[in-house]
Amino acid sequence: MALGIGIKISHPSFSPQFSGLAQSCPDYQAEISIAPFSGDPRHYRFSDKSFKGVPYSSLKTWNTPSTSKEDYLKSLEQAISQIKSGNFEKVVLSRRKFFPLGKESVSAILSTTPKRLENKFCYHLHLLEENKVWIGATPEILLSKKQQDFLTFSLAGTALSENDFGPKEFEEQEFVTKYIIDQVPSNSIKVSQALPTKFKNLFHLKSEITWHDENNNATYYLNKLHPTPAVCGIPRSSTQAFIIEEEQVPRELYTGYIYIKSLEKELAFVNLRCGQLFNNGVLIYAGGGITADSNPEAEWQETENKINATLIDIINGHE
Numbered sequence: 001m002a003l004g005i006g007i008k009i010s011h012p013s014f015s016p017q018f019s020g021l022a023q024s025c026p027d028y029q030a031e032i033s034i035a036p037f038s039g040d041p042r043h044y045r046f047s048d049k050s051f052k053g054v055p056y057s058s059l060k061t062w063n064t065p066s067t068s069k070e071d072y073l074k075s076l077e078q079a080i081s082q083i084k085s086g087n088f089e090k091v092v093l094s095r096r097k098f099f100p101l102g103k104e105s106v107s108a109i110l111s112t113t114p115k116r117l118e119n120k121f122c123y124h125l126h127l128l129e130e131n132k133v134w135i136g137a138t139p140e141i142l143l144s145k146k147q148q149d150f151l152t153f154s155l156a157g158t159a160l161s162e163n164d165f166g167p168k169e170f171e172e173q174e175f176v177t178k179y180i181i182d183q184v185p186s187n188s189i190k191v192s193q194a195l196p197t198k199f200k201n202l203f204h205l206k207s208e209i210t211w212h213d214e215n216n217n218a219t220y221y222l223n224k225l226h227p228t229p230a231v232c233g234i235p236r237s238s239t240q241a242f243i244i245e246e247e248q249v250p251r252e253l254y255t256g257y258i259y260i261k262s263l264e265k266e267l268a269f270v271n272l273r274c275g276q277l278f279n280n281g282v283l284i285y286a287g288g289g290i291t292a293d294s295n296p297e298a299e300w301q302e303t304e305n306k307i308n309a310t311l312i313d314i315i316n317g318h319e
């Protein structure tokens with residue numbers, strides 16, 4: 001089989017819903033690019049604008065345990081001690097949790113289309129040669145480009161109510177905003193005030209950052225921005241190395257990005273609130289930003305909340 005992907009998408013920019021098969025292509029021809037957390041993006045071009053889904057029989061079985069609370073808390077302590085020693089300012093640590101599902105539920109997810117959920121980018125992605133299926137509903141825009149106008153989100157800090165944001169959350173979101181501003185040397189940059197924004201049952205602090213650039217394309221900014229401190233840390237390269245070492249099992253596409261070129265615009269989403277589907281269940285990933293003021297127990301609970309929100313979107317978000 002040629003190198004390729006099958007993808008089904010639901011998002012207001014891809015109306016009403018969209019599915020297709022795409023083949024590997026050189027980057028300058030790409031209509032879709034998929035980047036892992038760490039490593040180079042892969043580029044694809046549509047070959048067929050219809051993709052029904054994958055057969056249940058092609059999926060592998062998951063048989064590795066979820067991240068234990070003990071291991072996650074230990075990693076959080078390591079991260080906090082690196083921050084207190086002055087090596088990092090912020091780092092995002094993640095974990096994985098497996099939810100068993102019966103054959104009917106897995107088959108139903110595979111054969112349906114993701115529902116449109118608010119402004120989230122809802123997708124199924126089948127990596128054909130690896131026989132891996134990723135599924136998610138992410139609220140986070142990494143880059144939007146319409147003509148020469150660009151937009152990105154600085155999205156970080158999590159709470160269950162809009163009144164629960166304190167200095168820790170504002171600080172962790174501010175790290176992301178500062179990093180983005182450093183990557184975008186443009187006189188036209190505009191940064192909106194950080195405000196609590198509701199994404200179903202969770203609130204995040206969000207600023208929208210916009211700029212105009214006649215000279216650079218989306219690829220240029222994707223390379224500069226990814227991975228932002230919303231999913232990695234500051235400084236970028238040493239926190240990325242720390243994450244790879246501490247988390248032990250690669251994140252693969254979690255906290256990577258999915259870029260799609262439509263007729264009117266180019267859009268890239270951070271691949272969050274997602275999971276990998278197996279023939280016996282779904283493996284969900286979630287993380288949170290750690291700063292000097294992090295409380296490990298609260299960080300664990302934050303990832304529980306994100307995992308539960310993702311599970312609801314994945315299980316109910318089909319039609």
Ligand SMILES: C=C(O[C@@H]1C=C(C(=O)O)C=C[C@H]1O)C(=O)O
Nearest residue numbers: 155156157158230286287288289
């Ligand atoms: C890393 C995740 O989310 C990111 C981290 C956040 C945080 O640290 O509060 C909030 C939103 C996202 O930018 C995730 O959902 O797994």
